[in-house]
Amino acid sequence: xxxxxxxxxxxxxxxxxxxxxxxxxxxxxxxxxxxxxxxxxxxxxxxxxxxxxxxxxxxxxxxxxxxxxxxxxxxxxxxxxxxxxxxxxxxxxxxxxxxxxxxxxxxxxxxxxxxxxxxxxxxxxxxxxxxxxxxxxxxxxxxxxxxxxxxxxxxxxxxxxxxxxxxxxxxxxxxxxxxxxxxxxxxxxxxxxxxxxxxxxxxxxxxxxxxxxxxxxxxxxxxxxxxxxxxxxxxxxxxxxxxxxxxxxxxxxxxxxxxxxxxxxxxxxxxxxxxxxxxxxxxxxxxxxxxxxxxxxxxxxxxxxxxxxxxxxxxxxxxxxxxxxxxxxxxxxxxxxxxxxxxxxxxxxxxxxxxxxxxxxxxxxxxxxxxxxxxxxxxxxxxxxxxxxxxxxxxxxxxxxxxxxxxxxxxxxxxxxxxxxxxxxxxxxxxxxxxxxxxxxxxxxxxxxxxxxxxxxxxxxxxxxxxxxxxxxxxxxxxxxxxxxxx
Ligand code: ADP
Numbered sequence: 001x002x003x004x005x006x007x008x009x010x011x012x013x014x015x016x017x018x019x020x021x022x023x024x025x026x027x028x029x030x031x032x033x034x035x036x037x038x039x040x041x042x043x044x045x046x047x048x049x050x051x052x053x054x055x056x057x058x059x060x061x062x063x064x065x066x067x068x069x070x071x072x073x074x075x076x077x078x079x080x081x082x083x084x085x086x087x088x089x090x091x092x093x094x095x096x097x098x099x100x101x102x103x104x105x106x107x108x109x110x111x112x113x114x115x116x117x118x119x120x121x122x123x124x125x126x127x128x129x130x131x132x133x134x135x136x137x138x139x140x141x142x143x144x145x146x147x148x149x150x151x152x153x154x155x156x157x158x159x160x161x162x163x164x165x166x167x168x169x170x171x172x173x174x175x176x177x178x179x180x181x182x183x184x185x186x187x188x189x190x191x192x193x194x195x196x197x198x199x200x201x202x203x204x205x206x207x208x209x210x211x212x213x214x215x216x217x218x219x220x221x222x223x224x225x226x227x228x229x230x231x232x233x234x235x236x237x238x239x240x241x242x243x244x245x246x247x248x249x250x251x252x253x254x255x256x257x258x259x260x261x262x263x264x265x266x267x268x269x270x271x272x273x274x275x276x277x278x279x280x281x282x283x284x285x286x287x288x289x290x291x292x293x294x295x296x297x298x299x300x301x302x303x304x305x306x307x308x309x310x311x312x313x314x315x316x317x318x319x320x321x322x323x324x325x326x327x328x329x330x331x332x333x334x335x336x337x338x339x340x341x342x343x344x345x346x347x348x349x350x351x352x353x354x355x356x357x358x359x360x361x362x363x364x365x366x367x368x369x370x371x372x373x374x375x376x377x378x379x380x381x382x383x384x385x386x387x388x389x390x391x392x393x394x395x396x397x398x399x400x401x402x403x404x405x406x407x408x409x410x411x412x413x414x415x416x417x418x419x420x421x422x423x424x425x426x427x428x429x430x431x432x433x434x435x436x437x438x439x440x441x442x443x444x445x446x447x448x449x450x451x452x453x454x455x456x457x458x459x460x461x462x463x464x465x466x467x468x469x470x471x472x473x474x475x476x477x478x479x480x481x482x483x484x485x486x487x
Contacts, residue, residue, distance in 0.1 A: 016282060031412045050264045052483075069150075154169060210430070213429065313351055335384060355374075361439045410445065
């Protein structure tokens with residue numbers, strides 16, 4: 001094997017080391033920034049009050065609707081909560097026509113959404129629908145409405161559990177007349193125009209949905225504390241004491257239930273430490289950020305989530321490729337790889353994070369999985385064993401750093417809420433391809449948690465981490481349920 005290549009891979013890997021003392025500094029800083037976020041607006045950690053003031057315990061019952069607008073598809077589903085931690089879900093997915101995403105009016109878009117809800121009800125809940133229409137015709141005011149949870153994955157300023165104004169569109173949507181308007185009211189008026197038996201009961205953030213879904217499906221004595229997503233992006237929500245959310249005092253118009261003394265906070269932790277006081281920073285992180293379309297923001301997310309890890313890896317491998325002494329993937333005495341000039345290896349964002357999972361999962365002596373991944377993703381054929389080993393070393397370092405960084409907000413929330421001291425078990429629900437598929441992601445998180453003295457081995461033993469699927473389906477339904485009980 002070419003020892004120069006392996007030496008360099010090892011040197012680069014070391015740049016991604018994120019040792020215990022740095023984890024600790026990260027945790028301390030996270031606690032500081034989270035307290036700032038609870039006190040005022042426009043801080044690095046937004047700490048958004050969600051007005052969801054209770055978490056489920058698995059006994060909730062009823063039939064609820066949930067819709068999810070956040071990308072290319074609009075999802076409509078109904079969720080039957082059986083009251084024994086289980087549920088049945090029926091759903092349909094509709095692609096949103098391009099012209100409605102970017103050139104129509106908000107009325108066009110929301111009427112389109114309402115029509116999809118109507119079609120869904122006619123197919124799956126026609127009896128209920130017809131009964132509602134009959135009652136309307138007979139002038140009977142007795143309403144039997146479906147409560148609906150609306151997952152809307154764009155930045156909103158929330159004023160209550162079912163109201164929030166759109167700050168700006170992202171992800172290819174651009175309908176200017178919706179900006180500054182209450183998206184729940186827009187959906188409700190389109191629903192009312194079609195006379196549908198539906199009340200928009202809650203505006204839902206996907207991390208809150210993840211927390212709620214987890215709390216319903218695997219209840220403990222006190223419910224789930226944190227919902228966290230490690231997918232395209234990363235974010236988390238957690239249960240906070242109401243009296244710690246001091247900025248609520250400034251939100252005079254906000255209406256919410258105070259009886260539980262708690263509220264779920266959407267941390268928006270992707271933007272933790274945007275000013276880079278404690279986050280680790282390699283040359284590859286710096287290049288990625290400088291060439292991104294939003295330099296200087298989402299700095300935590302850029303080191304942790306699926307959208308970015310592949311690009312960090314690509315840049316590290318490219319450095320070895322361009323180094324004339326190493327010539328990784330460059331036909332020479334030491335490499336028989338001949339990369340075409342249009343290879344994705346040369347293209348920004350050309351390397352998907354799933355390659356890291358595939359490489360990390362390889363336990364073979366002859367790099368079977370690494371070779372398959374390089375071929376599938378980058379059309380790299382016949383890499384040498386040294387090249388495969390070099391890729392493995394760097395992948396491992398990037399993935400492990402991401403997992404150890406993920407432990408930072410988790411440890412900070414565990415410490416800040418004091419739950420490890422008062423509870424015998426603390427539950428965390430997680431979702432997203434990275435945490436689901438990257439080998440040992442949870443194990444590396446736990447390793448880092450144990451290294452934080454205020455968590456330690458004893459604290460880590462109390463932490464239960466579990467996958468929570470379908471926050472925008474069952475999670476949104478549960479938030480609609482909580483909201484309808486508030487009325
Ligand atoms: P989303 O967060 O968009 O709802 P996912 O949780 O599936 O959806 O996350 C998608 C992200 O995960 C993408 O950035 C993709 O590159 C990455 N990804 C997909 N498959 C894997 C995998 N097997 N291992 C690690 N990351 C993956």
